[in-house]
Structure formats: structure tokens, C-alpha cells
Amino acid sequence: xxxxxxxxxxxxxxxxxxxxxxxxxxxxxxxxxxxxxxxxxxxxxxxxxxxxxxxxxxxxxxxxxxxxxxxxxxxxxxxxxxxxxxxxxxxxxxxxxxxxxxxxxxxxxxxxxxxxxxxxxxxxxxxxxxxxxxxxxxxxxxxxxxxxxxxxxxxxxxxxxxxxxxxxxxxxxxxxxxxxxxxxxxxxxxxxxxxxxxxxxxxxxxxxxxxxxxxxxxxxxxxxxxxxxxxxxxxxxxxxxxxxxxxxxxxxxxxxxxxxxxxxxxxxxxxxxxxxxxxxxxxxxxxxxxxxxxxxxxxxxxxxxxxxxxxxxxxxxxxxxxxxxxxxxxxxxxxxxxxxxxxxxxxxxxxxxxxxxxxxxxxxxxxxxxxxxxxxxxxxxxxxxxxxxxxxxxxxxxxxxxxxxxxxxxxxxxxxxxxxxxxxxxxxxxxxxxxxxxxxxxxxxxxxxxxxxxxxxxxxxxxxxxxxxxxxx
Amino acid sequence: xxxxxxxxxxxxxxxxxxxxxxxxxxxxxxxxxxxxxxxxxxxxxxxxxxxxxxxxxxxxxxxxxxxxxxxxxxxxxxxxxxxxxxxxxxxxxxx
Numbered sequence: 001x002x003x004x005x006x007x008x009x010x011x012x013x014x015x016x017x018x019x020x021x022x023x024x025x026x027x028x029x030x031x032x033x034x035x036x037x038x039x040x041x042x043x044x045x046x047x048x049x050x051x052x053x054x055x056x057x058x059x060x061x062x063x064x065x066x067x068x069x070x071x072x073x074x075x076x077x078x079x080x081x082x083x084x085x086x087x088x089x090x091x092x093x094x095x096x097x098x099x100x101x102x103x104x105x106x107x108x109x110x111x112x113x114x115x116x117x118x119x120x121x122x123x124x125x126x127x128x129x130x131x132x133x134x135x136x137x138x139x140x141x142x143x144x145x146x147x148x149x150x151x152x153x154x155x156x157x158x159x160x161x162x163x164x165x166x167x168x169x170x171x172x173x174x175x176x177x178x179x180x181x182x183x184x185x186x187x188x189x190x191x192x193x194x195x196x197x198x199x200x201x202x203x204x205x206x207x208x209x210x211x212x213x214x215x216x217x218x219x220x221x222x223x224x225x226x227x228x229x230x231x232x233x234x235x236x237x238x239x240x241x242x243x244x245x246x247x248x249x250x251x252x253x254x255x256x257x258x259x260x261x262x263x264x265x266x267x268x269x270x271x272x273x274x275x276x277x278x279x280x281x282x283x284x285x286x287x288x289x290x291x292x293x294x295x296x297x298x299x300x301x302x303x304x305x306x307x308x309x310x311x312x313x314x315x316x317x318x319x320x321x322x323x324x325x326x327x328x329x330x331x332x333x334x335x336x337x338x339x340x341x342x343x344x345x346x347x348x349x350x351x352x353x354x355x356x357x358x359x360x361x362x363x364x365x366x367x368x369x370x371x372x373x374x375x376x377x378x379x380x381x382x383x384x385x386x387x388x389x390x391x392x393x394x395x396x397x398x399x400x401x402x403x404x405x406x407x408x409x410x411x412x413x414x415x416x417x418x419x420x421x422x423x424x425x426x427x428x429x430x431x432x433x434x435x436x437x438x439x440x441x442x443x444x445x446x447x448x449x450x451x452x453x454x455x456x457x458x459x460x461x462x463x464x465x466x467x468x469x470x471x472x473x
Numbered sequence: 474x475x476x477x478x479x480x481x482x483x484x485x486x487x488x489x490x491x492x493x494x495x496x497x498x499x500x501x502x503x504x505x506x507x508x509x510x511x512x513x514x515x516x517x518x519x520x521x522x523x524x525x526x527x528x529x530x531x532x533x534x535x536x537x538x539x540x541x542x543x544x545x546x547x548x549x550x551x552x553x554x555x556x557x558x559x560x561x562x563x564x565x566x567x568x
Binding site: 092198224227289298306310318320324325327331335350352363364366371405409420421 | 484485487489490492512516525530533555567
């Protein structure tokens with residue numbers, strides 16, 4: 001029952017929001033995907049009823065939306081998929097939640113994720129792994145795996161995730177849906193529980209480029225409570241034109257390197273040819289520092305994480321164990337509350353920032369970040385968008401990489417440079433490999449979401465990959 | 474290269490209690506990641522400035538006024554506290 005916003009609007013008009021919301025809740029209840037940590041059944045149904053009875057209007061009136069569990073929802077448990085926040089009920093809404101409520105949307109539940117958004121597979125969740133709707137033995141990608149699986153598995157028509165190093169685009173690619181990471185500053189991070197502030201953005205998921213643009217229109221916009229929020233006009237849906245004549249596409253060969261699956265490479269190159277047939281031209285671009293992005297990204301992300309996660313001390317919220325004094329309590333709460341991957345990243349980040357190592361790791365990574373950013377600036381002098389695979393391979397098996405951090409980190413090779421540079425990027429379905437979806441990544445200049453949306457929309461309008469749905473759900 | 478002794482110290486800095494088993498388990502994995510980080514040594518960084526932030530934003534100020542709507546009241550602020558006393562968060566002794 002994949003349904004677009006427009007289809008749902010008609011169904012709500014003909015029936016009711018309450019009925020639609022009840023349908024989705026029933027599907028979630030019967031599902032084996034484990035896409036949700038928590039379903040807000042009562043709150044959602046009563047909100048839907050309120051919308052029906054009072055004819056509340058808005059671009060998403062009565063439409064259910066699933067929310068990643070690191071986005072604060074007033075009165076609804078928010079855990080970051082961690083034991084340390086089990087039972088935490090935020091006393092306030094994130095900016096994006098306020099915006100969704102103003103637009104008439106119904107928050108249906110909180111989706112599963114890698115603990116504190118640290119992962120590429122949604123296997124590090126304290127609440128168990130999410131499964132890929134296309135193959136129950138495979139991961140949905142991560143860290144926003146629950147949001148992507150919910151949309152692909154028809155458990156929600158729309159979802160929000162967050163993307164620190166690919167956490168929206170990776171699961172969009174693995175689950176065959178559309179996911180967008182906006183330019184840094186487009187969506188307020190107020191109420192997003194921080195992992196690595198200088199890299200992350202909230203991003204929308206949907207079954208089509210049109211729906212993703214519509215959701216972005218609702219949640220984007222200036223918010224003085226996030227000092228990195230940028231005041232710009234919001235009208236992303238107006239970019240949806242089925243016309244890319246004259247568009248210049250750059251294809252950086254560095255993103256098709258060693259480790260890229262042959263079928264993924266073929267699908268993405270075919271997609272680029274399709275766009276060429278639609279009137280775009282191809283330009284060669286060189287991005288020589290791409291191979292260093294991954295190490296720089298992990299040093300920066302872990303360093304920021306070690307600082308951000310210092311707030312989890314068991315005093316104001318979350319898990320608390322009692323001990324003799326402050327420091328022992330603090331250390332024991334964190335030992336009991338965090339999972340292995342979160343601990344590893346806090347330890348590595350602490351090490352990278354500690355006396356004697358700061359220049360060797362953190363400062364070095366920040367300089368490499370400058371070089372990566374300059375690679376993008378240089379490329380965008382000659383082209384309008386860059387196209388690469390979103391992920392080097394399709395969804396891998398549950399358990400396949402979880403014990404080897406490096407092999408898991410390497411999966412992020414094509415997504416992390418985008419966060420280091422802060423540019424926008426979208427993943428759209430562009431093919432299949434043995435029944436598993438493949439995603440194409442379209443990257444734009446700072447604040448040029450319009451170019452990537454137009455390219456993605458034109459591709460979608462002229463191909464059929466986005467219409468394929470997982471069977472048997 | 475970090476030793477098991479280094480890791481105990483890092484755990485203390487991070488206020489993260491590590492058991493002997495944790496230390497044994499984490500040390501090789503953390504070292505494999507640190508090895509990987511040394512890839513950056515190949516990059517010519519002469520004269521390159523660090524990027525802390527991607528947007529050219531600086532000194533974002535607001536008016537110095539209290540906005541009651543942006544504040545939590547005491548009950549809301551304490552609503553998730555695992556331990557509280559007389560309207561305060563209750564913490565263990567410092568020493």
C-alpha cells in the first residue's frame with residue numbers, strides 16, 4: 001500500500017485521517033521489520049480524530065509521519081535507541097516536530113536506528129536490529145534504518161531521519177526509497193539529540209522525489225534556537241521540473257573505485273546515460289582528496305561525539321545507577337547505558353582530543369576537511385550536480401560486518417565527503433542487484449537543493465525504478 | 474598505538490568504566506581504527522587552514538531578553554530526573 005501524499009489526501013477526504021492512521025498502526029503492529037521502537041498509537045489516533053472533526057488544514061493534514069528516535073517529541077519517548085535514555089520523555093518538541101504539527105501531520109511513532117546514530121546498519125540499536133523489507137536477512141542500512149524500512153515497508157508514507165555521514169542516504173539506498181540530506185543549516189537541529197553537530201542535518205524520506213520535496217518544504221526554515229540555522233526562502237516543490245536540458249553533470253571517478261560492486265557501478269552509469277539522453281551533458285571532474293574523507297570524517301565525528309555525549313551522566317534524565325560518589329556513579333551509568341560501538345567512539349574521540357594527540361588527529365582531520373571542501377568548490381565551478389553511487393554495494397547481511405568496525409566504516413566512503421563539505425545530496429532508486437535496490441547519489445552546491453531535486457525528479461519521471469515495491473509485505 | 478594502560482586512562486577521562494574484559498576486547502579494535510587514521514599523514518597540509526564549520530557564520534547573537542515560552546518550568550525540567558529532592562536534581566556527593 002505505498003501511497004503518495006496526494007493519494008492519501010484524497011483518501012482522507014473520502015474517508016478520514018483516523019482510518020488511515022489506524023491502517024498504518026495495524027500494519028506496524030503486524031510487522032516483523034522492527035522499524036519502530038515506539039508507536040504513539042493513542043496520541044496519533046486522537047490527533048487524527050481532532051483533524052477530522054475540526055477540518056484542520058495544512059499541507060500534511062491528517063497524514064502520518066514516522067520520526068527517527070533521536071528527534072525530540074514532547075510527551076513521546078525518545079531514546080536514541082540507547083539503554084541510557086530508556087523511558088526518557090522529552091518535555092519539548094524539536095523544531096521539525098513543531099513544523100510538522102503546524103502542517104497537520106500526525107506523528108505515528110519513533111523509528112529504530114543505530115544507537116546515537118552511530119552506525120551503517122541499524123544493528124547497534126539496544127532495541128534489536130531492523131530488517132530490510134526487500135530481504136529479511138539483510139540490514140536496512142543506517143543509521144536511520146527504521147525510518148527507511150518503515151517507508152519501504154508501507155508502515156508510514158513519510159519519515160524523518162538524520163544524516164551525519166550518510167545516515168539518511170544509506171538506508172534510502174538499501175531500502176529503495178528517496179532520502180535527502182539538505183545543505184547544512186537548512187533544517188533547524190533544535191531538539192535533534194546531537195552526535196556530531198558540525199556534520200549533521202535532519203532529512204526527509206518518501207517514496208517519491210515529489211513527497212520528499214513536500215516534506216522538506218514543511219520542516220525547513222529559519223529557527224533562532226539553532227545558531228547554525230540559515231534564513232532562506234523555502235519552496236523546494238517549485239524545483240520539480242521534468243526538464244534537465246543544459247544541465248552539466250560531473251562524474252567523479254574517485255567514487256567508482258575499488259570496493260564498488262560491478263552491478264552498482266553499472267546501474268549508476270546507466271542512470272547517468274539516461275540523464276544524458278534527457279539533455280544533460282557530462283563533464284569530467286577530479287576530486288583528489290576523496291580517499292582521505294573517511295578517516296577525516298571519523299576523527300571529527302568521534303571527537304564531537306565524545307564531547308556531546310558527556311551530557312549523559314544519569315543526573316537529569318535517563319538511566320541511573322547508585323554509587324558512592326559522583327565520578328563513580330557517572331562512570332558506571334555510562335558503562336551500563338551505552339553499547340559497544342558508542343563506547344568505542346567516545347573512547348576514540350576522547351583520545352583524539354586528549355593532550356598530546358589533538359594536533360596529530362583532530363587538527364589534521366580539520367585541515368583535510370578544508371581540502372575536501374575545496375575539491376567540491378573546484379568541481380562546482382564547472383558543473384551543476386555531481387553523480388555517484390550512494391553506497392558501494394547493495395544491502396549486506398545482518399551480522400556480516402558488525403564485528404569489524406573498519407569494514408563497517410568503509411561502507412560510508414561515498415557519503416561522508418558530502419557532510420564534511422556541508423553540501424546537499426539526495427539518494428534515488430536507480431536499479432537492482434539480485435532483487436536488492438541500488439541508489440544513485442546526486443550532489444549539489446551549497447543551498448542548491450533545487451538542482452538535485454530537479455535532476456532526481458526528471459530521472460524519476462522518465463524511469464520506473466522508484467515504482468518497484470518489496471513483495472510479500 | 475594505544476596500550477591497555479592508556480585505555481584505562483582514556484576511560485577515566487571519558488567517565489566510562491571499563492572492565493578488564495572490555496579493555497581486552499576494545500584495545501585491538503581501537504588500534505585498528507587508529508592505524509587507519511594514519512592514512513591522513515600522506516596528505517600535504519602545508520598552509521591549509523582547518524575547517525571547523527562549513528558555513529561562513531560568525532557571532533550569531535540574539536537580544537538579551539528572557540523568552541518565557543522557550544523555558545521549561547521547574548516541574549517540566551525535573552520530569553525525567555531519576556533522583557530529585559525539594560525541586561532540585563539530586564546527585565551523589567562529589568568527593
